[in-house]
Amino acid sequence: MGNRLFVGNLSFSVSEDELRTLFGQHGEVTSVSIIKDKFTDRSRGFGFVEMATDEAAKAAVAALNQYQLAGRPLTVNEARERTERPRREGGGGGGRREGGGDFNRNRW
Numbered sequence: 525m526g527n528r529l530f531v532g533n534l535s536f537s538v539s540e541d542e543l544r545t546l547f548g549q550h551g552e553v554t555s556v557s558i559i560k561d562k563f564t565d566r567s568r569g570f571g572f573v574e575m576a577t578d579e580a581a582k583a584a585v586a587a588l589n590q591y592q593l594a595g596r597p598l599t600v601n602e603a604r605e606r607t608e609r610p611r612r613e614g615g616g617g618g619g620r621r622e623g624g625g626d627f628n629r630n631r632w
Contacts, residue, residue: 527554527581530603532570534558535594540571542593547573550587551580572603 531543540556547553558571575581581602589600 526602527575527578528603529573529575529581529584530570530599530601531573531588532599533596534567534569534571534598535596536567536569538567538594543571543573546588546591546593547575547584550575550584552576 529547534543538558540558543558544553544556547556552575553573554576555574556571559568560566561568573584575584585600585602588598590597591600592598
C-alpha cells in the first residue's frame with residue numbers, strides 16, 4: 525500500500541488542519557491537501573493525505589473509512605496514480621440557432 529490516501533465525501537466546511545489532526549491520530553502526517561475549485565476557491569469535496577509510513581496509512585484507512593466527519597461518512601482509500609487523459613481540443617461555444625419566429629421569415 526502507498527502512503528498517499530484519497531479522502532472523499534468531505535463536507536465543504538472541513539479544513540486541512542482538521543484532516544491533519546484526524547489522520548494524525550493514526551500516525552505521522554506528511555502532507556494534506558483539499559482540492560478546491562479554481563474559480564470559487566471552494567472545496568470540491570475531496571482531498572489527499574500523505575502519511576509517513578505504510579503502516580500509518582493502513583491504520584488510517586482501517587479506522588477512518590466511513591468515519592463520520594461533519595455529518596458525512598468519509599471515503600478513505602489508497603490514492604491511485606493520475607492517468608493522463610487526452611487533451612480536449614476546441615472550445616465548445618455553442619452553435620448558431622436557426623429557425624423560429626419572424627426573425628428568419630422572408631430571409632431568402
